[in-house]
Amino acid sequence: MPVITYIESSNGKIKKNGFELASYSSELAKLLNTTAIALTVNVSDCSELGNYGISKALKISDDSLNEFNASTYADIITQAVNKTGANTIVVSSSLDSKYLAPILSANIEAAYINNVISLPSNLDPFTVKRTAFTNKAFSDTSSNSEKVIVGLSNNSFGLIENSIPIDEEIFEVSISNSNLSVESSEKVSGKISIADADIVVSAGRGMKGPENWNLIEDLADTLGAATACSKPVSDMGWRPHSEHVGQTGKPVATNLYIAIGISGAIQHLAGINSSKIKVVINSDPEAPFFKAADYGIVGDAFDVVPRLNEKLKEFKAQNS
Amino acid sequence: MFLFLKKILCTHSIFINFTYIWRNIITQVFMKVLVCISHVPDTTSKINFIEDDTKFDVQGVQFVINPNDEFGLTRAMWLKEKQGASIDVINVGNQSSEPTLRKALAIGADRAIRINSDPNDGFFVAKQISEYIKNNTYDLIIAGRESIDYNGAMVPGLIAGFLNINYVTNCIKLEIDNENVLLDREIDGGKETLKGKLPLIIGGQKGLVEESDLRIPNMRGIMQARQKPLEVIEPYDFNSNTETLKFQKPLPKQAVKLVDSENLDELINLLHNEAKVL
Ligand SMILES: Cc1cc2nc3c(=O)[nH]c(=O)nc-3n(C[C@H](O)[C@H](O)[C@H](O)COP(=O)(O)OP(=O)(O)OC[C@H]3O[C@@H](n4cnc5c(N)ncnc54)[C@H](O)[C@@H]3O)c2cc1C
Numbered sequence: 118m119p120v121i122t123y124i125e126s127s128n129g130k131i132k133k134n135g136f137e138l139a140s141y142s143s144e145l146a147k148l149l150n151t152t153a154i155a156l157t158v159n160v161s162d163c164s165e166l167g168n169y170g171i172s173k174a175l176k177i178s179d180d181s182l183n184e185f186n187a188s189t190y191a192d193i194i195t196q197a198v199n200k201t202g203a204n205t206i207v208v209s210s211s212l213d214s215k216y217l218a219p220i221l222s223a224n225i226e227a228a229y230i231n232n233v234i235s236l237p238s239n240l241d242p243f244t245v246k247r248t249a250f251t252n253k254a255f256s257d258t259s260s261n262s263e264k265v266i267v268g269l270s271n272n273s274f275g276l277i278e279n280s281i282p283i284d285e286e287i288f289e290v291s292i293s294n295s296n297l298s299v300e301s302s303e304k305v306s307g308k309i310s311i312a313d314a315d316i317v318v319s320a321g322r323g324m325k326g327p328e329n330w331n332l333i334e335d336l337a338d339t340l341g342a343a344t345a346c347s348k349p350v351s352d353m354g355w356r357p358h359s360e361h362v363g364q365t366g367k368p369v370a371t372n373l374y375i376a377i378g379i380s381g382a383i384q385h386l387a388g389i390n391s392s393k394i395k396v397v398i399n400s401d402p403e404a405p406f407f408k409a410a411d412y413g414i415v416g417d418a419f420d421v422v423p424r425l426n427e428k429l430k431e432f433k434a435q436n437s
Numbered sequence: 438m439f440l441f442l443k444k445i446l447c448t449h450s451i452f453i454n455f456t457y458i459w460r461n462i463i464t465q466v467f468m469k470v471l472v473c474i475s476h477v478p479d480t481t482s483k484i485n486f487i488e489d490d491t492k493f494d495v496q497g498v499q500f501v502i503n504p505n506d507e508f509g510l511t512r513a514m515w516l517k518e519k520q521g522a523s524i525d526v527i528n529v530g531n532q533s534s535e536p537t538l539r540k541a542l543a544i545g546a547d548r549a550i551r552i553n554s555d556p557n558d559g560f561f562v563a564k565q566i567s568e569y570i571k572n573n574t575y576d577l578i579i580a581g582r583e584s585i586d587y588n589g590a591m592v593p594g595l596i597a598g599f600l601n602i603n604y605v606t607n608c609i610k611l612e613i614d615n616e617n618v619l620l621d622r623e624i625d626g627g628k629e630t631l632k633g634k635l636p637l638i639i640g641g642q643k644g645l646v647e648e649s650d651l652r653i654p655n656m657r658g659i660m661q662a663r664q665k666p667l668e669v670i671e672p673y674d675f676n677s678n679t680e681t682l683k684f685q686k687p688l689p690k691q692a693v694k695l696v697d698s699e700n701l702d703e704l705i706n707l708l709h710n711e712a713k714v715l
Contacts, residue, residue: 187604188597212625216606219563219591223598228560228678229591244682250493251585253484255685262678297603300619302629310626316714340715352648358609359623364480364585365504365643373714384480390687394712396704397693407693412707416698428701432715 120146120153121203122171123194125211126160133313134209136169140277141269142207143170144236149205156197156288158182158190167283169276175201175288182292184299185213191220192293198225198264200288205243206266210370211312218266228260231268251364251387270391271312272370311362314343316373317392319362321347321385323378323399323418327355332422333377339429345369347379363388378418381406398422468522468613470513471575473566473592474541475503475556475584476534486684493586493684495533502537505581509641511650512611513579514545520613522577523547527569529562531555535667542662543654549667557677559587563595564675570600575636577613582606582640587681593640603637609644 122142124135139155146153152172157163159182163174175197182189194217198206206227208214215231222229234255235246242259245267249256304310311317318337324330330344337344344360351361362369364384370391377398379385386409389395397410400417407413414421478484478498485494502510516522526541528534529552538549552565570578583590590606597604609628610621616635621628623644639645654662696704709715 187594187606191598212607212623215590216594219559219594220598220604222560222591223595229589229595230679231590232588242680249587249681249684250478250484251588253686254486255687257682257685259680259682260678261676261680295603297605297631297633300630300632302624302627304624304627308626312625348648358644359627361643373708373712387480394708394714396708407695409690410693411691411712412704413693413695414698414701414704415695421698421701425701425704428705429715432705432709436709 118149118202118204119151119173120149120205120207121194121197121201122153122155122207123190123209123214124155124157124160124166125209125213126157129160131157131160131163131165132211134211134271135166136276137272137274138207138209138269139166139169139171140279141236141274143279144277145205145207145267146170148236148240154197154201154203156194158193163285164283168278168280170279170281171283172281173284173286175286177288177290179290179292186295186297186299187213187217188220188297189293189295191217191224193290194221195224196290197288204264206264208266208268210268210271215268218268222266225264226262227264227266228262229266229268230258230260232270233267234270234273248391252368252390253387270370272372272393273391305359309341309343311343311345311360311367311369311371314371316340316342316375317345317362317369317371318342318375318377319345319347319369319379319389320350320377320418321379322349323380324350324355329419330356332418332426336375336422336426336429339426339433342373342375347382347385376406376410377422379406380404381409398425468516468520468577469575470516470522470524470577470579471570472506472510472513472524472526472541472546473578473580474506474510474526474528474537475581475586475592476500476528476530476537477503477584477586480504480585484686486686490684491682500533500537502540503581503584505583505585505640505642506579507651508643508645509579509581509639510541510544510546511646511652512641513577514652515646515650516577516613517545525550525573525575527552527566529554529556529565529672538667539662540654542665542667543658544652545658546665548665551667551669552672553669554672558679558681559589559591560595560679561675561677563592563599565672566592567596567599568673568675569670570596576616577635578602578638580638580640582608582642590640593638597638600638603633604639605631605633605637606640608639608641611639611641611645
């Protein structure tokens, strides 16, 4: 039975996390002595997935699917599962995939294990490591079900190149109607989202007020980073709620997390701990964040951040 | 039945004033809301494990209403007060979750139901609640986008799947006008507005109401809560489909490398050459 992975796209282009999913799924397929199939929606060219071990792409093409609808998408994945006989389904940890996965799980009677960070340590029963208690712990969780949906944590597995020939096949599906319709959507344009960013520049109450956020925005621009903030900052309306990260906000699992004027409360750390490298800039050497960080600068953000920004601009200019 | 009644009333203009009154009376009686409450360790809890790392150590841990559920419960209270609704709260858990349910009653829920079993996994919890809903129809079911202990993020979605009802998670706005609903859902990099009809289940989170709208039960609420019904029912016959075999805590972190604030080149050098993230 093949492994099937649902690969997300936007405007016809595979999203970055798609290649990590492809890498994970093909390594998983090797363990299971099978092949990995990708399912895509409105992507014309899937050849790049072959670089990460995907041997076949099932391509759905239908304009009515341009707008994401969780139950409709769960239904088309269900059809792909039925067609291929797959028992193992891999999805990402994006908000959309976390939205559709439980519906899919109910449809195909599969166990759903999310926040997974590794390949299975055991195949019978299928057992994987996942994060729990909002990154304060890990658990080994097994499935008792014949079918299992693995929700892979962003940035937890990385890319594994393994070029193989990929067979691209058009997949016809029947599209179910939903009685939920999208009226409008707003995306912050020209800015990278926290979920997609390799680097996140985050700031807290130490920035004193919203008028000082240009320092944060400038640094983020230089780095091509997303901006984020601590909870009180969004509670006070200095920044939009969508930037609030932490246990009760968005989770962040990025390569580089730069925390400026954030004390490092346990609830904040819980949400950002899966980030690979954490840099802290804080005027208080006793700030708890230093205990959770890889690199730290004790200093005043208003002095350090602009200088760091200039240095980074020079660095970027030399290294591009 | 209530739609039917209203249609009759609405076709007779003579009843316009009545319609308004009726509508209030009718929704008051008929809009039934169920809020799913997860009983979780307080966000400041130290996370430890016992019995060879197979069980969460509850020693010294304070339990609270799951924060995502609390936003939902507060929205339900708003609906009750502004539009008229009855609020039931439900938890799958053992006796230790009763204080959490009492707290929900003290905040203003009308009735609590506890399905008497350990909440073995998200699938099990969703099966139990779905079965309960099948026997007790609701117009609106509110859960949290995830519980902060196991972070399964699946209970509302599974219920939606089992019962085949409309579902919106990461819900940051919910407005109801008769059976029409308008919702905002957070999406990666923004939000979208959705339109649909009741019955509906949502996964709530901060934004559904503001932090400052959250309620601390007052003395009167706490006294009233003691008199409100808390029904304990035995679990329906379902098994869980996953098992948590063992927990681990993250390895202790290496000490932070401090870089002098006058030597920012060094920081860039470390990020580039050592951490390889630039
Ligand atoms: C149920 C619950 C859930 C929560 N969930 C979250 C969550 O999801 N996310 C979250 O972030 N918080 C959360 N919190 C809040 C959390 O406990 C902290 O209160 C919050 O993270 C603190 O935000 P802060 O670091 O911005 O502010 P503060 O704690 O006030 O820290 C500001 C920091 O800035 C530093 N500073 C001040 N001036 C300067 C300067 N000029 N230069 C450099 N540094 C400076 C200070 O030394 C200090 O360390 C939650 C709390 C509760 C009770």
